[in-house]
Amino acid sequence: xxxxxxxxxxxxxxxxxxxxxxxxxxxxxxxxxxxxxxxxxxxxxxxxxxxxxxxxxxxxxxxxxxxxxxxxxxxxxxxxxxxxxxxxxxxxxxxxxxxxxxxxxxxxxxxxxxxxxxxxxxxxxxxxxxxxxxxxxxxxxxxxxxxx
Amino acid sequence: xxxxxxxxxxxxxxxxxxxxxxxxxxxxxxxxxxxxxxxxxxxxxxxxxxxxxxxxxxxxxxxxxxxxxxxxxxxxxxxxxxxxxxxxxxxxxxxxxxxxxxxxxxxxxxxxxxxxxxxxxxxxxxxxxxxxxxxxxxxxxxxxxxxxxxxxxxxxxxxxxxxxxxxxxxxxxxxxxxxxxxxxxxxxxxxxxxxxxxxxxxxxxxxxxxxxxxxxxxxxxxxxxxxxxxxxxxxxxxxxxxxxxxxxxxxxxxxxxxxxxxxxxxxxxxxxxxxxxxxxxxxxxxxxxxxxxxxxxxxxxxxxxxxxxxxxxxxxxxxxxxxxxxxxxxxxxxxxxxxxxx
Numbered sequence: 348x349x350x351x352x353x354x355x356x357x358x359x360x361x362x363x364x365x366x367x368x369x370x371x372x373x374x375x376x377x378x379x380x381x382x383x384x385x386x387x388x389x390x391x392x393x394x395x396x397x398x399x400x401x402x403x404x405x406x407x408x409x410x411x412x413x414x415x416x417x418x419x420x421x422x423x424x425x426x427x428x429x430x431x432x433x434x435x436x437x438x439x440x441x442x443x444x445x446x447x448x449x450x451x452x453x454x455x456x457x458x459x460x461x462x463x464x465x466x467x468x469x470x471x472x473x474x475x476x477x478x479x480x481x482x483x484x485x486x487x488x489x490x491x492x493x494x495x
Numbered sequence: 496x497x498x499x500x501x502x503x504x505x506x507x508x509x510x511x512x513x514x515x516x517x518x519x520x521x522x523x524x525x526x527x528x529x530x531x532x533x534x535x536x537x538x539x540x541x542x543x544x545x546x547x548x549x550x551x552x553x554x555x556x557x558x559x560x561x562x563x564x565x566x567x568x569x570x571x572x573x574x575x576x577x578x579x580x581x582x583x584x585x586x587x588x589x590x591x592x593x594x595x596x597x598x599x600x601x602x603x604x605x606x607x608x609x610x611x612x613x614x615x616x617x618x619x620x621x622x623x624x625x626x627x628x629x630x631x632x633x634x635x636x637x638x639x640x641x642x643x644x645x646x647x648x649x650x651x652x653x654x655x656x657x658x659x660x661x662x663x664x665x666x667x668x669x670x671x672x673x674x675x676x677x678x679x680x681x682x683x684x685x686x687x688x689x690x691x692x693x694x695x696x697x698x699x700x701x702x703x704x705x706x707x708x709x710x711x712x713x714x715x716x717x718x719x720x721x722x723x724x725x726x727x728x729x730x731x732x733x734x735x736x737x738x739x740x741x742x743x744x745x746x747x748x749x750x751x752x753x754x755x756x757x758x759x760x761x762x763x764x765x766x767x768x769x770x771x772x773x774x775x776x777x778x779x780x781x782x783x784x785x786x787x788x789x790x791x792x793x794x795x796x797x798x799x800x801x802x803x804x805x806x807x808x809x810x811x812x813x814x815x816x817x818x819x820x821x822x823x824x825x826x827x828x829x830x831x832x833x834x835x836x837x
Contacts, residue, residue, distance in 0.1 A: 348707045351745065353690035360691060360699040363737045365655045372652070420648045429650025430768075436650050445650045453646035456546045470649065 372433050379428065380435025387412050387439070409440055416441035420448040446470040497621050501715025503708075504682045510832040511620040512672035513613075514627070515566030518785035519558045520777075521662040523636075527762045532785040533663075534561050540637060540662055548582060551635035552591025554664035554777070555580070558784075559592060559631050562666035570595045573668065574625035577612035579603050580633045580776055581660070582642065587633055597629065605805030606701075606730045607684070608632040609665060609780040610824035616669040617678045617826070626670055633664035634775025643694075643810055656696040658732045659769035661761055665780025667788075673832075676791040676799075680716065680827040684708040686807065688820040694813050698735020698758075698771055701804040704821035705731060706742035708802060712825050713748060720753045724796040727787060728823070729779030729803030730758040732772030757782035757803075779803040787828075797830040 391408035395401060419425040425445045429436040436442055447467055454466035468475065498506045517534040525536040535557055537543075542553040555578065563570060576595065578588035579602035588601055604611035609632045616628030639660040640647055669678070687704040705728055713719055720726060720743075731739055736756045743750050757779045758772030783801060790796050802825040808817065 348687070348703060348710070348742070348746070351689070351703075351742070356689040356703065357691075359738060359741060360696065360734075363734050363741070364696055364699065365734075367652075367654055420650075423648060426648050426650045430652060432650075433652040442650065445648070449646040449649035452648055453641055470645065 375431055376433045376435035379432030380438060383436065383439045383441055412441050413444040416444035417448045420445045421452065443471055503711045504680055504715035506680050507617060507621045507678055509621055509671065510677040510679055511617045511669050512674055513667055513676050513678065513788060514670045514672055515562045515668040516784040516788045517558050517561035517565060517666050518781040519554045519664045520781055523767065524661060524663050524761060524781065527767060529760060529786045532789065547635055547637040548586055549590060551580060551587035551633050551638050555587055555591035555631050555633045558664040558666040559595060559629060562668050566668055570597050573597045573627050573629045575600065575619060575628045577602055577615045577628065578631040579608040579612060581605065581639050592631065604822060605807055606774055606776050606779060607803045607805030607822050607824050608776040609729065609783055610801065610803035610826055613667050613669065614681045614683065614824055614826055617681065620669050620671060627668060629666060629668050631666040632776040632780045634660050634777035636660045636662045639775060653770055654695045655770050656734050657770045658697055658730065658758060658772050658774035659762060660775035661773045661778035661781060663777030663781035665784035667784060675830040676788060676828045677832050678826055679829045682708055682712040682825040684823040686820045686822050688818050690818045692818050696734060697774060697806045698732040699738055700806045700819035701731055701821035702735045702738035702742060705739050705802060705804045705823040706746065708823040708825050709743065710746040710748065720748055720750050723753060723798045723800050726750060726754045726800045728756045730774040731756050731804060732758040732774065733764065734771050760786060791828060791830055794830060799828045801826050801828055
């Protein structure tokens, strides 16, 4: 064992570890992700048909998707869908909703404040932090460009 | 008294006996290949408790009580209890076993805890310090996931190298008896690392420790794979098992036809979606208590090496970029107290 370097063992591990099945995962991610986005558009069009203004219909569509994602998380369906959909169910706004609802459910057992309240942003916390930070940076760049 | 064999192996001259054993599992374990052999199955993975952590403790309690019942012993007749689990501060053992009133030693060896606890109990019996000791370990899929990975309802994909934490517990009572199976030799492992950092590839992290302990044991005892009916590792899964074979071949030992892994026995990889196989302290514990020891009692296998392996990281150490050290403790079990097995 002493004569086996970390690097040589790393090569053995690479060979022994099966890779993810991209030929299956990528088309499924496309279908599930595409499906979620199509559903979102369906809601937006439907709200417009019901006479909601375009400005309101778009956020209303998103809110509907968020509601559905949280509901499916609570029913224990979203994680099963994500096992198939992978990135397709992670990237749309529904993935974000799931990532907030799942820890909220899980850490309820540690109480409403230190459990649910504190752990709710366990997964999405970094997304919010860096989302806001990059928003500020890009906003600043845009502002500087508009000066000249 | 025990005698030293080589640098690492201890020969237990009195051959303590595994007097009684019990395994507890839940729904997924019941659906697996050895599901029918569990002593107790509760399909409610909360085991009637409020939290997953309490459920895991409850599993330990049920397993310990069942092992006592099978041996017709009361808790007072056990002189020392060795127990551990995967939770922070091993609370499943502390909360689950507190009512037994047996002098208690809490252990942490990650998934190697079953070997660790049985080895300690048998060494105490061998030394004549206690007449009976009990070893109990558990793991629970739901409590392990929330501690090490993500909340249960979080939607994510697992890579094919990941392993599935078993919801199971096992208990073994060790003492002096003329009934097999006996524990003949033990080899306590050293902490080994080969710079594996992937939290979803534990088998790869633990395989070097398994190979190290196993080759040391062979060298110390002058035996090889052919001297044993089966070499059962705990929770290397498919990836770790393949790597162990390769590593042992480098050391000059061929494991083909002799090696089996608890993580590949507890679950069926093809139908149960467990990726590389089962894991967790409860996996090796359940396979030992529900499958291996009953088979030894029936005389189906006689000379066995049981080696549970553990990955000794924490979520913090991994986040801080540290690699994952592994450990493997080996025990030689036999149906004969002295002769045979090399």
